[in-house]
Amino acid sequence: MTLLEEPCSPRPDDPIIELRGVHAAHGDIEALHGVDLVVPAGAVVALLGPNGAGKTTTMKVISGLMPVTSGSLRLSGRDVTGITATETARLGVCSIPEGRGIFANLTVRENLWVAAGERVSLDAMEQVAYARFPRLGERRDQLAGSLSGGEQQMLALSRALGTNPAVLLLDELSMGLAPMVVTEMYEVVKGLAAEGVSILLAEQFARIVLPLADLAVLMVSGRAVRAGSPTEIEEELSTAYLGG
Numbered sequence: 001m002t003l004l005e006e007p008c009s010p011r012p013d014d015p016i017i018e019l020r021g022v023h024a025a026h027g028d029i030e031a032l033h034g035v036d037l038v039v040p041a042g043a044v045v046a047l048l049g050p051n052g053a054g055k056t057t058t059m060k061v062i063s064g065l066m067p068v069t070s071g072s073l074r075l076s077g078r079d080v081t082g083i084t085a086t087e088t089a090r091l092g093v094c095s096i097p098e099g100r101g102i103f104a105n106l107t108v109r110e111n112l113w114v115a116a117g118e119r120v121s122l123d124a125m126e127q128v129a130y131a132r133f134p135r136l137g138e139r140r141d142q143l144a145g146s147l148s149g150g151e152q153q154m155l156a157l158s159r160a161l162g163t164n165p166a167v168l169l170l171d172e173l174s175m176g177l178a179p180m181v182v183t184e185m186y187e188v189v190k191g192l193a194a195e196g197v198s199i200l201l202a203e204q205f206a207r208i209v210l211p212l213a214d215l216a217v218l219m220v221s222g223r224a225v226r227a228g229s230p231t232e233i234e235e236e237l238s239t240a241y242l243g244g
């Protein structure tokens with residue numbers, strides 16, 4: 001029996017993501033030392049912390065790209081510790097990694113086609129993408145590698161949204177983008193949150209994401225050291241970032 005075939009009846013108050021005491025390592029080097037993290041269903045959670053705090057590693061564990069060495073991962077109440085990336089995708093976990101994860105040598109349309117896979121038709125993917133980002137429609141036959149940073153991020157978001165994710169993991173959406181484009185991207189994120197998509201946002205620049213978040217989690221040196229309202233966490237940020 002695979003993890004996906006296990007009987008499960010999620011309760012409405014089950015968090016969409018729940019990590020308890022999660023340890024994970026890159027080779028011999030442990031990067032997460034017992035992370036606890038909860039993303040309630042329908043919430044936007046900001047995962048904050050300085051470089052190397054473990055935000056990307058946490059995202060990779062949730063999307064099944066890195067194994068948990070100890071501790072547990074639950075999705076909608078179901079224990080899925082040990083799940084693969086394909087299985088998490090089938091459960092509606094959709095991740096936009098740092099660097100966007102698009103194929104530079106494929107056109108916009110081909111990138112959408114790859115993301116559609118067997119679950120969604122290319123037509124449906126294109127409709128969603130071009131309605132939300134008309135600029136992508138104008139560039140449907142252009143190679144993704146020749147798009148601007150903002151347009152690439154629009155493509156990455158479109159690839160994710162076309163599959164109707166239950167939860168979206170966004171890692172450093174702002175990376176390499178001009179401030180105006182960052183604002184545009186986070187407007188889209190706000191719209192998704194209003195539509196009920198649960199979102200976990202990892203960002204180095206807390207000021208960008210705190211206004212969008214329902215909850216914030218502060219990571220330092222491979223541990224989630226604080227979780228609370230954006231206002232509570234904002235007060236602790238300067239200490240964490242300055243290494244105090």
Ligand SMILES: Nc1ncnc2c1ncn2[C@@H]1O[C@H](COP(=O)(O)OP(=O)(O)OP(=O)(O)O)[C@@H](O)[C@H]1O
Nearest residue numbers: 026029031049050051052053054055056057058204
């Ligand atoms: N592929 C890897 N091999 C070895 N160590 C790694 C690898 N990726 C990350 N690490 C280490 O794991 C720790 C956590 O890194 P991670 O990328 O998760 O942090 P982060 O909070 O996302 O940082 P940033 O904001 O810089 O992306 C760091 O000490 C980092 O050096």
